[in-house]
Amino acid sequence: MAYVNPAGEFTRDQRYIATRITADGRDGFPVETGRYRLVAARACPWANRAIIVRRLLGLEDALSMGVAGPTHDERSWTFDLDPGGRDPVLGIERLRDAFLARYPDYDKGITVPAIVDVPTGxxxxNDFAQITIDLSTEWREFHRPGAPELYPEKLREQIDEVNEGVFRDVNNGVYRAGFAGTQEAYEQAYQRLFARLDELSERLEGRRYLVGDTITEADVRLFTxxxxxxxxxxxxxxxxxxKLTEMPVLWAYARDLFQTPGFGDTIDFVHIKRHYYEVHRDINPRGIVPAGPDLAGWLSPHGxxxxxxxxxxxGTPPPPPRPAERVPAAHSAEPSR
Structure with missing residues (x-):
């Protein structure tokens, strides 16, 4: 499976399923507790957003979560972490099965995060950007007491503006550099990435969070x-x-979030490394996964x-992750927990 665009610039396929789960059910899918299942992968930064937001808002009882393994083939993500290789709620081996159940001729990407209607399968x-916004705005009835306002109405314009630049140059920018097929396309993405990171460093030098004085959707998106x-x-x-560890402001900001309940406790570094280094064989043909970096610094004081x-x-911090949703200690920066 090839990821690099030999013609030059990598362009992300953004044709997602735009159906929304809303309080009023206007798309035919009303918010209901227990009806839907979030399918995520700890390896994936886009899915990691949904995992964090679900945790912060306390939606575990209302919205169950299935976790796919860290690798996949050209067909889709698989549930190889579960007994028998099947998701225990949906009963499927591959996320692809849920997409084909709705669209038998589906020809776009089988991506995480995805939300599946459990009764119909x-x-x-799989519209990752809208999913987290809707968890904040449409699922309010099921938020835990003390859930934070991650997308407050008075700050939405600012959050959206920050998110647009972060997505273009950072979230997607690293992929534009990594999957570039020419020197010119790579260098253009590289320059835009670090120009944006420098701008974010300046923004965060005198303020703790990207927008306002609390954690918002914007921080979740940059963190992953x-x-x-x-x-x-x-x-x-x-x-x-x-390296991130060589950019003092961003490194301290990232450690601050990592040490905040709901962020670092969702991170599985083993899954992250296995996914990128094993799946992207056109970049890393042998599939060798690096042993490093040293993770101990993530727990150092951030100031x-x-x-x-x-x-x-x-609001208040979320409680610790439920036992079934904990990242194994050996996969985390917190081996002693």
Whole structure:
């Protein structure tokens, strides 16, 4: 399976299933507790967003979660982590099965995160950007007491503006560098990536979070790229002007979030590395997975408290992950927990 575009610039296929699960059910899928299943992969930064937001909002009882393994082939993500290689709720071996149940001739990407309608076994949506927004805005009835406002109405315009630049130059920018097929396309993506990271460093030098004084959707979206930077993007995708650990403001900001309940406790570094280095064989033909980097620094003091801010605003931190959803200690930066 090839990822690099030999003609030059990598262009992400953004044809997602735009159906939404809403409080009023206007697309035919009303918010209901227990009806839907979030299918995610801890390896994937786009899915990691949904895992974090679900945790922060306390939606575990309302929206169950299936976790795919870290690798996949050209057909789709698989449930090889589960007994018998089948998702225990959906009863399927591959996420592809849920897409084909709704669209027998589906010809677009089988991507995570995806939300599946459990009674029918049909995928509802894989529109990753809208999924997390809807978890904040449409699923309010099922938020835990003390859930934070991740997409507050008064800040939405600012959050959307920050998210647009972060997606274009950082979230997707690392892929544009890594999957570029020409020197020119690679260097263009590389320059845009680090120009944006420099801009974000300046923005965050005097403020704890990207928008306002609490964690928002914007922080979730930037974090999932930063946490993968040294483990994957710096080497595998040739984003090597600096490591994250060599960018003081962003490194401290990322550690601050990592040490915040709901962020670092969702990160599986083994899955992350296995996915990129084993799946992208046109970049890494032998599938050799690096032994490093050293993860101990993620738990070192970050000093960002001095900037003030209240991580959860008037809310409270989420409780620890449920036993079935904990990242194995050997896969984490917290081996002693």
């Amino acid at each position: 049909k995928v509802v949506t 790229t930063l946490v993968r930077f040294d483990a994957v993007y710096h080497g595998h995708f040739k984003c090597n002007r600096n 960002r408290d001095r900037l003030g801010g209240r991580p959860f605003g008037d």
